[in-house]
Amino acid sequence: MKKKNIFFFLLLLVLLYTSGCMKSYKFVPLELPSQVNGSSIAGEIVKDFSLEQPIEITDRLLKNMDSYNQNTPVCVELFMANYNNRKNTGLIKIELTSANKSAVNMLDVSLIQDNKWQGVCFNDFTLKNLSQKPTTLYIKGVNSKVGEAVTVYLRDDSSFKKSILGHESADSLMYRLSTKQIDDMKSIDAKLNIFLLILVMVIFIVLHYQKVLKFKVFIDWLQNDFKSIPIVYMVTAFPLLFILLIYNPPFQSPDEHSHVKKSYMIATGQFDIVTHSGGSSGGYIDTNLHKYILLLRPIHSSREYIENKKNITASKKLYFTNKNIWVQSPGTAYYTPIIYFPQALVMRVSMWLGLSINHTYNLMRIFNIIVIVLIGAIALQILPVGKEFALLILFLPMTLSQTSAAVIDGYLFSLSLLVWALFAYALDRSKDWNLKLSALSWSTLGLLIAVRPSFIIFGVLFLYIELYRKHYRGIPIMISIALLVVLWSSYSISHVVDLRIQRPLDNLELLRNFMNDPSIFINPFFNTITMENFINWYYKPFIGVLGFLDTELPSWLYNSITLFLGITLMIVACKNNTLLYKQKIMIGVVILISAIMIFFLLWLSWTKIDSDIIEGVQGRYFIPIVFGLALVVSGSFFKCQIMNKGLNILFKLIFFIWVCMLYIQLPITLSNKFW
Missing domain, CATH: 2.60.120 (Jelly Rolls)
Structure with a gap:
């Protein structure tokens, strides 16, 4: 693709972006x-x-x-x-x-x-x-x-x-x-759009006339490969995540209280799925932990924060009593206990040290941030293709928000990136692929499947690697992991009782009905993906609707992120790679099937029988599979005459603007909501 075509492509993206928000009310x-x-x-x-x-x-x-x-x-x-x-x-x-x-x-x-x-x-x-x-x-x-x-x-x-x-x-x-x-904010949007348009034109001038321009030292720095992406990720993510931790009061993530309950259960050795007669599955938690959750869960706005100041003060004085109370918590009962080990470890150590429940909760969030970011950095280091796109996905507001909370979503995001990185690494036959890496791949994938069964299709990718590499020593590991996953899944499906959704059929009966008549899923599936407000319900939460999915960000931020993701995919598409077309097609099919399985599993487990659409699907569920898009498009569609140096300049500018937007807007949004 010629340089001028690159420019016009960028210009088209910006014009599409600006067309929707030049005037709004x-x-x-x-x-x-x-x-x-x-x-x-x-x-x-x-x-x-x-x-x-x-x-x-x-x-x-x-x-x-x-x-x-x-x-x-x-x-x-x-x-x-x-x-x-x-x-x-x-x-x-x-x-x-x-x-x-x-x-x-x-x-x-x-x-x-x-x-x-x-x-x-x-x-x-x-x-x-x-x-x-x-x-x-x-x-x-x-x-x-x-x-x-x-x-x-x-x-x-x-x-x-x-x-x-x-x-x-x-x-x-x-x-x-x-x-x-x-809307005054929309007026700001228009000014930002003009700024972005000017920025694209400046980038084009720099790329086209870089030999004529005199600021060679700065250009040389911009042109260097972004080899230190893992370091850049850690340096920029840690401060932002700790800002979110400070600005966000406790329990501002969907079902965060349930994840904290589950962590306590695991910390006290409650690995079994237990159900009391007439109720949903759950377990025993400390009475003061239960009180802590009840005191802080109502706080969803600045008004509620002011009204509950006494509760906030009282919650900070609570300590573990070793007296337990039964609570229902069916939403987390399906998940393997292993995914809760990091939070349970913090809970156990805090109880041993005699720390307050409030300190324990905050330490859980801090520990999550550290571990999740380190896993993400390791994955970025391993990933041979599409580091730029993966970095931006890790910096989505939703990814950051969930990473800073006491939930398991952050682990799912970073571990899924690790799975993609190991798979892409294994596709390069020039790199060593041994039994340890195979075991790490299958173990990580097995953990993900035991939490989100929609990952099961990813097994095709690593089975392909075993055959592609002729590395058959990994197959016994695959069989062992698959057996463990099947055992846990069978145990959880047969033992978990969830009375939050009243349905005349259980999951197995509904599955049998689907086998006889697939239209009972296909019809609500197409109704869901074609409904008018699809973007508001799935795409915006994918990028980031904070809190209990009730705190939207400014429209200019959604538009800017969309624009930058599109340009970054184009950058990845321009760079050379060693992936074969049949491998890219396989990856694309796996992504598509995994996305459909997300809808199918929520239809199977959460949707009412007579519902016209599939209920319970949230945008953040698709973040783990989106990492693979970079592998699909890498070197696929563009014969770029623009050199890697120019692409490096473009991405560094995008990342700089992206991070600045988040550092400015996220604290403002949370301040307006709570403070």
Whole structure:
């Protein structure tokens, strides 16, 4: 590929990136939103559904309205649900009326997200009209059918007479009055886009005219191979991860409390899967550890942080009592105890030293950071192809967030990269491949499969290595590891009881039904991957939606990361490698099958029988398999006339900007949420 073609490719990526966010708006509430806690739902908004909600025009609302131009259009935000992201169709009629004005807007239910505020604006209904009492909001179903409709949330409020389906109701609609204004952050996005566009042009000039330019020393440094990527990873990751540790209060990762419970169980020798009559599987944990979790789990925002200051202070004074209480924890019961050994080790040593539970929890997070980053650095050192792309995946906000928490996800990310690195290393026949490396590969893969069965297809890769290398001494190890994995999987499937999802069929019965009729999985699978808000539910959490998947980052950061990942894949594609095309095809097929298996296993174990989509799938589950994309594209698609020196310049600039973005934005996001 010629240099100018490289430039135009980069330019196209930037233009695609900039096109979506040059002008955007945000809703600005005119009053504080209603509290969501304790709310109910109004029922499906199908044809003939009607809801009448009087609008309370308070003195505070009028005072807030005085600060705006009275000709500003009014918007109404409704807190809505779409029934676990099922595929809904139809329209809703929203009407706002006052003493002398009426305005109507239609809402497409297929665009409504679950448990989110949905804004509707009325261009012909201004703040001046709103102040003319009485004001009423009407919601009417147009053509949605049962099972394909959405709903709105209600809250307890008997101050007005409301009507739902013509009947007086004591519940009030969960709504807030707003205006729509240009998003200042989006204006910053546009400026950043222009900056990136200029940066691409500067890169092109540097690459094309580097011999003419006089700053040769700087160019020489940029042109050198990025051989020290593992060192760069550790030097840049450790400070950022410790910043996340400081800014993030305890238990801000999905199911983190369950992982801490499991670590205690392993630390005290509870390796068996135990179930009490009438309940889900679980185990015994220290009474004060249980109290510590209950005190800190409600803290999900700055308001809750302030409200729970007494609980936070009390939690720091708790110590292990050696008195245990039974708790249900089925979510972690399937996972092999081995993956919890690092956290259990810290738990055991802390108990022996007499440390507080709060100190123990923080030490677990610190120990996780150190071990996970070291494993990642070793994997980067071994990986012969695509180090640049792997480095950026390790620096995804989601990867960093999970690495800094007391969960096992960080280990899955780093160990999966190690598996990819060992496989890519083994493909190079010029490198030594011995029994120890084979044993390490199979053992690591076996551990991953015992936690995430979707990794089982990776066994094809290392079986190929045994045949490709004619290194048959590794096959007995493979058989031994496979036997252990089968034994653990059979034991866990037959003993774990999880009553969080009530279904008429157990997993084995559902599997037999699938063998007879594959469409019972295929239909919800295609509904899931083709639903309207696929990006919000899978791609954004893949990059990073922090906390309990409730803290989104600015849109410019998602766009920038997407852009840089695309350019980095192009860089990897331009570099030479020794992989054969049939090997790349095999890797691509393994990635695809593994991704489908993630959906299949969650359909099998977590999705309700009658659900139209597959439930429980989260973007971070795909991070371990994405590392392999670099192997698929490496040297595949581009005949680059641009030299490696130019590619090194491009990636170093990308990585520098990437790290700066994270060091600035992640603390800001967490500060806004908690502090």
